[in-house]
Amino acid sequence: MSEPNPNLTYVGKPARNVDGIDKAMGRARYVADMRVPGMLHAAALYSTQPHARIVALDVGPALAMPGVAAAVTAGDFVDQGRWGWPIKDTHMLAFERVRCVGDAIAAVAAETREQARQAVRAIKLELEALPGVFDPAEALEPGAPPIPEKPSEHGAHAGKWNLAETLIVRNGDPDLILDECDIVLDETYTFGHQEHAYLETEAALAIPHADGSLTVYNNCQSPFIARGHLVTVLGLPEDKIQVIQAAVGGGFGGKDDAVYKISGQAAALALKTGRPVLLTLTREESIVTSYKRQASAIRLRIGMDADGRLRAARANLLVDSGAYASVTPLVGWRASMHAAGAYRYEAVHVDTDVVYTNNGYSGAFRGFGNIQAGAAIEQAIDELAERAGIDPIDFRLKNALRPGDRAMTGNVIAHEIGLSACLEWVRAASDWDRKRAEYLPSPPSPLSHKGRGGIRRGIGAACYFHGSSLGAEGADYAGCTVTIENDYGVTLTAGLTDIGQGSRTVYTLIAAEALGVRPARIKVLRPDTETMIESGPTSASRATLVGGNAMRAAGLKLDRLLRWAAADLFHCAPAQVIRDGEHYVGPAEEPARFEAVVDHARALGLTLSASAKWGVPGFKWDFETGAGQPYFCYVFGAQVAEVEVNIDTGETRVLGVWAAHDGGTIIFPQGAAGQMFGGIAQGIGYALMEDIRFDRGYLHDVNFDNYLIPTAADLPDIQGHYVETNFPHGPHGAKNLAEPVMIGAAPAIANALYQATGRRYRHIPVTLERVRLGYDLTRPGSERTCRAALGFGE
Amino acid sequence: MKIEFTLNGAPVTVEAPARTTLLALLRDYLNLTGAKEGCGVGECGACSVLLDGQLVNSCLALAPEAHGGEVITIEGIHAPDGGPNDLQIALVDYGAVQCGYCTPGMVMAAEALLMRNLNPTRAEIRAALAGNLCRCTGYVQIIDAIEAVARERRTHHGEHGEHGEHGER
Ligand code: FES
C-alpha cells in the first residue's frame, strides 16, 4: 500500500510477525494455557444487582465445600482493596456496596475450576437494593442516588456527587460568531456502549514464592501499571512483585483495569494459600464484568457562511462512565480535544461532563473518545455540507486543516498534514463522484410498510484527526534495551508491550535497522517488570512512536560501539567503516563478520548492552482554562464506505471501504495493513450491530450468540492507502495508526446510510431495526440473564 | 469413563467424566492447549478441531463423541519436518496473525475448506470462515493467505500429492 524507502533495509519492507509462526502452530502460550504444579483455580462471586448495600457476606459455607483452599473479600486487602486511576474509586472486591451488575464481591480458590464455581454459589450474600441511576442526565439532578463513595474533590465540579470530571476547551468566543452565521446546525448525536470482544478473556496466574514475593503472569496491557496497583492493594513493596505479560489475545484498550482487578484477586488468593492461583473468566463473565466504550451524547452547534466556510463550533458532551471512573475522565478529555473535528474555525468551545451511573462501567477502548467525537462531528459535517449544497468531500476539502492552521483547540499545527491527500485518494479509489451522482437523491425510505422499499445503495465519507500518543493525559516516555548475547543473538526489551498489534515486530525491525543485523538474529523478551524499563501505559497507540524512538536510540548507541570496535579492528577512523549487509567493511575493503566485530568489542572490554529512554517533547494543556497545546503531533485520515440497504428487512451490507491514513512512515507494512483492516472491521461492527444496552443496569447480550461482532461473511474487502507525510520526530518518520484508523468507518457508514435511505439516524449503532422501523426494538436486559451469565443459572 | 480415539495420528486413551467437553479433554486431560476457548457456546470457532474429517467446535462436542474416532488438532497440523506447513507460513507472511488467539481455529477451518475445495472463491472462503471470529484482522489478510495457499496447492496437486500434513496419515 506504500512505496518502500530505498535507504532502509528492514523498516518498511515486508516482514514476518515475530510471534506469528508460534501462534499459527498453536504453540504460543496464553495465560489460560499455563499449568504450574500445585496450581489452584479461582472463581469469583459477582453482583447480580446494579446497586445494593452488602448486608451480609459470609464465605464460610464456601470454605466447607470440597476442594476449596481459600476465599478472599475486600477485608483481605490493604485499605479494603481501594484502587483506581486517575480516581481511586473502586475496590479489588466490593466493599460495603455493589455499584453495578458484575461487581466482584468475593473470590474462591479450589483444586479445580468446577469446585471453585460450586463454592462461589455457596457463599452467603445478602444484598439490600438501593435506588439506581441509569440515565447520565438524571444522575446529575439534585437528589439522584450517589454512586461514588464521596463527592469529587477538585476542579469546577468539586463537591458534586455523580460528576466524575468536567473538561473544557476555550478557543475564542463561538457564541458571538454563531449569532452572525448564515447557517447554524444544532443536532445531538448519541452512541451506545461497545464491548471490546477481544477473543481471549481476562486471565491471571499468581505464583507465590517462599520469600514472600510474588510473580503474576497476566494478559494486561501495561505490566508496570499492574504492579503499581498490586503494590497498593497487597501492601508488598515493588521489588516483591514481578508482573510478566504472557501472549495477549487482543486488547484494544480493554485489558487494563479489568485485568488489574482479577490480578489482585488471584494474587490475594495466592498469598493466602501459598499456592499458585489461576483465574480466568468465562466469556459471559468477561462481557458482564469488564468495562465498555462509553455511551455518550454529543450536542453540536456549528455555524458557517452561506458559501460553506465553517466559522464556529460549540460542543457539549455527556459521557456515561458507569459505576467507576476508570480512565473515562481521560477519554472525555480526548473526546473534547477532537469534538469539532479536523477543520478550521475562528472559535470553539467544548464542555464535557463525565458522569457516574449504575450502567456497568466504561474505560479505555481503541480510539479513546475520538470514536464518538469523530462520528458525531463527521455526521454533522455531512449535514452541513448538504445545507450548503456542496459535495461532502468538497466541503471537507474546503474546511480541512492545512499545515500552519490552528486546530480547534487553538494550537498551531506546524508539521505536514496529509488530510487533503487522504480525501483525494478515497475520492478517486472509491469512484466517489460517479457513485454519489448515481445513488442520489433518495427520498426518505418508508418505515413500517412491508415490501415497498426494495434495495438501495449509498456512499458516504468521513475524515478524522487524532492527537498522537498520550498528549496531556500523562507523562509520555518509554524505555528500551538492546543486548548482544553470547551466541551473537540480539535481545530486546521494551517497556511498551505487544497486545496483538505487532509492536514486537516493529521493535525488531527498528533495532535491525539501527544495528544493521538481520531480524532473524533478534529476539524480543517477554515484558517483565524485573527486566524492562518502566514506561507507563501501553495505550494511545504510542508503542511505535514513543517506544520506537527509544528502541532506535538504544540500537544506535550499540551500533556506535560496534563501529568503534570495527574501526579498531581495521585500524581506521569509525567514519571510514561501512556496512555491507551484516558485515563491517574497512578502507582496505576487508569485510569482517558481525561476530568478529562483536568478539573484538568484547576483547576491548566494551559492554554490548545499551538502553535508552525517549520522552515526548514538552508542551502544555491547561485543564483549568481549557487552552494550550494538547498533543505534540497529529495523524489524519479519510474513509469512504459504500452500503446496500434492504429497506424491507433493514439489513445493511457494507459493500466496500476505502481508507487513507497519514501516519507518517510505515515500519511494518503487513502489520499496519492489519491494524487498518482490523480497526475498520471494529468500526463496521460499531456502526451497525454492536450495542451493549443496559436496561436498568442489566445487560441483554452476554456472549457472542447475542452480542454479534462482524464475521468474515459480514465484511467487504477493504482498500487501504498510506499518505506518508514527513514527520521528523518519529522513528524513521513514523507516527501512529492503530486507534485512529477505526474512527472513520462508523460516520462514513452513517452518511452512506443517509444517502441510501434519506434518513439521518444520529445514533450509533444504526441497527437493522433502526433502519427498518426508525427505532430500536427493546431487548430487555434481565436479572435472569445476568444471573445465568455469572454462574447462577438453573 | 474411558475414551479411546486417534489423536493427531496416535491412539490415546483417557479417563474422564462423560460430560467433559472435547475441548476440556484436549486442554485439561491431554495438555494440548492449541485449541482455545473463546466463548464456550459454539459461536467463535477458537476451539475448532477436525473430528473424523469434519470441522467441529470442540467446546460443544462431548468427549465421548470422539470415542473410536479420529481427532486432528492444531498440534497435528504441520509440515513433515514438524515445522509450519504452507498455510501456517502464508498466514504469517500475509500479516494474518495478530494476537493469534483465533489463529489455530482459523487454520483448522481453512484446512477443512481446502480438503473439500482447492479452488474456493473469496466469497466461499468468507463463508467457510463465518464460524470463526477474529477481532483483530478484519479477515482480509486471512482470506488473502488462504487464496494464495489454494493456488499453490492446486499447482502442486498431483506433483507431490497432498500438500500440508494432517497428522501422521
Ligand atoms: S470456544 Fe468453542 S466456539 Fe467459541
Ligand code: FES
Ligand atoms: S488475530 Fe486476534 S482474534 Fe484473530
